[in-house]
Amino acid sequence: MLQKIVNHKVRIVCAISLVVLLTLIRAYEDDLFYDPFLNYFKADYYNLPLPKIDNFQLFLGLVFRYSLNAVISLGVIYALFKDFEAVKFASMLYLLFFVGFIMTFFFVLLYFGETHKMTLFTFEDF
Numbered sequence: 001m002l003q004k005i006v007n008h009k010v011r012i013v014c015a016i017s018l019v020v021l022l023t024l025i026r027a028y029e030d031d032l033f034y035d036p037f038l039n040y041f042k043a044d045y046y047n048l049p050l051p052k053i054d055n056f057q058l059f060l061g062l063v064f065r066y067s068l069n070a071v072i073s074l075g076v077i078y079a080l081f082k083d084f085e086a087v088k089f090a091s092m093l094y095l096l097f098f099v100g101f102i103m104t105f106f107f108v109l110l111y112f113g114e115t116h117k118m119t120l121f122t123f124e125d126f
Contacts, residue, residue, distance in 0.1 A: 011079050011080060011082070012080075014075075014079040015076050015079040015080050018072050018073075018075050018076045018079060019076060021072055022069060022072050022073070022076075025065075025068060025069065025072075029065070032065075033061045033062075033064065033065050034054075034057050034058060034060070034061040035058065035061055035062075035065075036051040036052070036053050036058070037051070037053075055106070059102070059106070062102060062105075063102075066094075066098050066102075070091070070094040070098075073090070073094075074087050074090055074091055074094070077090055
């Protein structure tokens with residue numbers, strides 16, 4: 001019985017630690033990732049032209065950020081539920097959503113950039 005309680009506490013502490021790590025990534029995103037849209041959308045973006053971007057570097061930054069968040073999130077799922085099938089299912093969903101979001105993001109960026117700025121703002125939160 002005591003071992004069961006200790007196991008649950010370890011799982012909860014592990015999950016909370018991973019959530020804190022996700023929070024730290026969000027707090028330091030300006031320093032960790034290349035994303036010229038972070039500061040752009042914090043300013044008076046509606047009257048400003050889109051910033052100059054390096055599409056390849058932006059793509060790599062988004063892949064790195066998404067991968068880091070996905071791996072930590074999968075760790076939270078495993079820490080709480082200890083179910084590898086749930087982790088496999090969630091990882092497939094993460095991959096599917098990433099491909100859809102990244103394709104849509106760059107399509108909007110390349111073809112509609114200036115005229116549909118608010119759409120870019122929506123995708124920046126993913």
